[in-house]
Amino acid sequence: MFNLIFRFVLGLVFMAAFVFSISAQDSVKYIDKTKKGESDINGLITGDSVKGLLIKVQKEPAPKLIPAVDIINVNYSSTAIGSIELKSALGKEIRANLPATKEAERLKLYEEAVKDISALLPIVKADVRLSKYLNFRIAKIKADLAKIKPEILPDALKSLNTVRLDNPDSWMTLNAFKIEADLQEFKGDFDAALKLYQGVSRLPGLPPEIKTDSDFLILKLFMRTNRMAEAEAKLNEVEKAIPQDDPRRVQVLLVKSQANLLNDKLETLEVDLNNVVALSVENYIRGKALNLLGDYYLKKNKPTDAFWEFLKVDTLYNQDVDEHAKALYNLSILFDKVKNDPIRSRQATDKLLESTYSKTEYQKKVSSDK
Incomplete structure (x- = not known):
């Protein structure tokens, strides 16, 4: 009788561990260039750098690199907070960005998202990677909010700068640079935007293809501001760097x-x-x-x-x-x-x-x- 009870309890433990291992996976939504659309991948994130995220998928021999430029969203599994509570806070940003959302509703959702995600920070403080990611999402939302409420531009730029300083070698670094540069363009400070785009190419360990991407961003900036002499010079540089x-x-x-x-x-x-x-x-x-x-x-x-x-x-x-x-x-x-x-x-x-x-x-x- 004792052996039967022991086996039953042991089975429950293994089942719980199995369920937890499935549900407690990290996931990444990204632009899949091979499919020319969005894809999701689930597994264990084992590496983070300006190159992107390494994620180990069960039964695959080696981790897969998701390039930083292709990452849309990340779901970091955490024991500090329930996934439902986390998705509820992050979901407001997603709803705000839907094409059908009216500007007044978008404004409200952005403000609520900043408030709700900020309230989670003390709860997840011990989970460093989730804490850093939530701060990145707050900065990203503030950047979108600033385009509706320009009076918060200084705060949004400060938040993005903080994210860059706190994450010197992360997929978030590259994204924070680009979002901050875009916001400086919106502000009308094209020189500040240019410095940020140029800063991308100086990031340590940056892959050549991302360096070329940053050069294209500089090229687009020159085009948008009709700085054609500089655009043509950058064009010659880019043309030599990319294959036919x-x-x-x-x-x-x-x-x-x-x-x-x-x-x-x-x-x-x-x-x-x-x-x-x-x-x-x-x-x-x-x-x-x-x-x-x-x-x-x-x-x-x-x-x-x-x-x-x-x-x-x-x-x-x-x-x-x-x-x-x-x-x-x-x-x-x-x-x-x-x-x-x-x-x-x-x-x-x-x-x-x-x-x-x-x-x-x-x-x-x-x-x-x-």
Whole structure:
């Protein structure tokens, strides 16, 4: 009888241990380039550096590296807090970022997320990796919140800087650099943004492909601020660094096209920009190319053709604020000029005057045109 009870209890212990080992796994959501979409991987995180996260999957012989640039979210298993409580706090940020969420609701969810996650910090203090990750998520949310409430910009930038200092060699380091640089761009401090992007390339142990990614971010910054001489110099550097079959070569063609437009070298421009649109998978790149096509058609005195390119940006590729502002500005003119539709023209103007576009040159431009 005793042996039966002992075996039963021992079985329960092993079962509990088995269930715990399954449920208490780390997980990483990341961009899977092989599948051209998002994937999840579960296992035990065994390494963290600027290269990314190493995660050991059961029955696999070696840990898998998830590159830092591809990581979307991480779920660190912890005995300090229940997964339901943790997911509840982090879930508010996810809900806030859904495309259908209205700005007022997004603002509320961001503020609640910061409050709820901050309340967890004392509870998970002993769990260093989860504590650091939650501080990173708070800084990330504050950055998004600052774009709605610019008055908290200093606090958001301070939080991101703290994350970088506390994590000198982590996947979060690279992401904190990029988010902080993006926020400096939003603030209008392009020199500060440039220094941060340049700081990425000086991170110890940085893989060559991530160094190239940081160079592309610098290149995009030069493009967005029309610093074409510096963009072309960086372009030459990047062009030498990436192989011929690298999909980022489409960005090289985009920069060359922009330079050719500025220098009135228009012979192959239409074909080149249409190739950029066809080959790129990034909405920002497509939007930029379509706006440049609009500029090209205006130079060729083809306002109707230009109208359709700007309209594509407005309706399909409006994710980048600056490119959308440029399209709206041109539509505020072309709806009236091409379509004889002053109402739609006024609507484009009103849209451009919204707070979302307050940092763009085109809002200033449309205001001065009134």
